[in-house]
Amino acid sequence: MEWNQLEYFLTVARLQHVTRAAEELSITQPALSHSIGKLEEELGVSLFERSGRNVQLNRYGKVFAKRVEAAIMEIRKGKQEIEELTNPEIGTVSLSFLHTLGNEFIPTLISSFRKRYPNIHFELYQGSNTFIIQKLEKGASDFCITSPKFDGNGMVWLPLISEDLYVVVPKGHKLSNRREVDLHAITEEPFIGLNTSCGFRSIYDDIFQSVGFHPKVAFEAEDLSTAAGFVSAGLGVSLLPSTAGLRMDGTSWLTVKKPICSCTIGLAWKDKRYLSPAAKLFKDFCSNHFCYVSTED
DNA sequence: CGCTTGCATCTGCTAATCTA
DNA sequence: TAGATTAGCAGATGCAAGCG
Numbered sequence: 001m002e003w004n005q006l007e008y009f010l011t012v013a014r015l016q017h018v019t020r021a022a023e024e025l026s027i028t029q030p031a032l033s034h035s036i037g038k039l040e041e042e043l044g045v046s047l048f049e050r051s052g053r054n055v056q057l058n059r060y061g062k063v064f065a066k067r068v069e070a071a072i073m074e075i076r077k078g079k080q081e082i083e084e085l086t087n088p089e090i091g092t093v094s095l096s097f098l099h100t101l102g103n104e105f106i107p108t109l110i111s112s113f114r115k116r117y118p119n120i121h122f123e124l125y126q127g128s129n130t131f132i133i134q135k136l137e138k139g140a141s142d143f144c145i146t147s148p149k150f151d152g153n154g155m156v157w158l159p160l161i162s163e164d165l166y167v168v169v170p171k172g173h174k175l176s177n178r179r180e181v182d183l184h185a186i187t188e189e190p191f192i193g194l195n196t197s198c199g200f201r202s203i204y205d206d207i208f209q210s211v212g213f214h215p216k217v218a219f220e221a222e223d224l225s226t227a228a229g230f231v232s233a234g235l236g237v238s239l240l241p242s243t244a245g246l247r248m249d250g251t252s253w254l255t256v257k258k259p260i261c262s263c264t265i266g267l268a269w270k271d272k273r274y275l276s277p278a279a280k281l282f283k284d285f286c287s288n289h290f291c292y293v294s295t296e297d
Numbered sequence: 298c299g300c301t302t303g304c305a306t307c308t309g310c311t312a313a314t315c316t317a
Numbered sequence: 318t319a320g321a322t323t324a325g326c327a328g329a330t331g332c333a334a335g336c337g
Contacts, residue, residue, distance in 0.1 A: 033322060
């Protein structure tokens with residue numbers, strides 16, 4: 001059974017006229033008649049009711065036509081999907097990212113990219129560090145944008161930008177009038193931390209370990225904005241990046257004089273996994289767009 | 298192992314024939 | 318007489334065997 005036999009069959013079924021079907025298919029009428037005959041022979045049943053010059057689908061033909069139509073539609077859809085995936089101009093990039101990057105960083109990045117490649121679309125997933133890394137591991141995302149750096153298990157991580165971290169205190173706190181402080185200034189303060197599902201947790205753990213003390217954790221929040229909200233409510237102090245949306249009323253942001261506190265946001269992907277041309281374009285775009293950071297690392 | 302050759306099969310053509 | 322079917326032919330393609 002050949003693809004063209006099925007197309008010939010559907011054309012005759014649609015037009016109910018062998019000669020007109022042959023004209024539409026740009027073959028001779030006998031060739032079409034022969035092809036239909038061979039198909040019927042292979043199936044072991046007649047597909048058409050022939051009365052004189054009229055050809056009409058019989059009940060076998062109707063059943064078969066329904067299935068052939070569905071199969072041809074599926075194959076066409078498959079071809080189209082592959083075309084979309086492999087054509088960089090009309091492809092899709094699947095990207096997962098941390099909650100806190102959704103306010104400004106990701107929209108700005110995607111907006112810049114789409115100015116250059118307007119026909120490339122994005123599938124976006126937003127969640128905790130654990131969630132987005134799982135998405136990448138399972139192949140549900142082409143990339144994830146996260147912090148801190150993670151590698152191993154066949155992952156590649158490209159640093160994009162570095163963000164300074166600030167000591168955040170409630171307005172009216174004894175430190176709130178200071179512009180900068182040493183990290184040791186919050187040794188005895190109730191600290192609003194983050195739970196381990198948040199990637200940022202390991203960043204401040206490393207920083208506190210490097211300075212030789214552990215903060216007195218009062219609460220562990222799920223994400224950065226919740227932590228900022230707790231500080232705003234006067235429940236403690238925290239150490240946070242100056243990400244858009246975190247600078248709430250009722251908080252003061254103090255530069256950390258010692259040690260240098262920063263975090264790097266990067267793009268991660270699986271090294272050996274196939275990347276569509278559209279995904280490669282996005283990776284190259286990120287690499288060029290943020291090259292000043294990449295070259296520093 | 299790779300290239301060539303010959304046979305078999307398939308597809309589509311024209312011409313002839315059949316049928317309503 | 319128009320349109321469908323059949324017969325026979327040519328070209329294209331696939332496959333297996335033979336050869337270097």
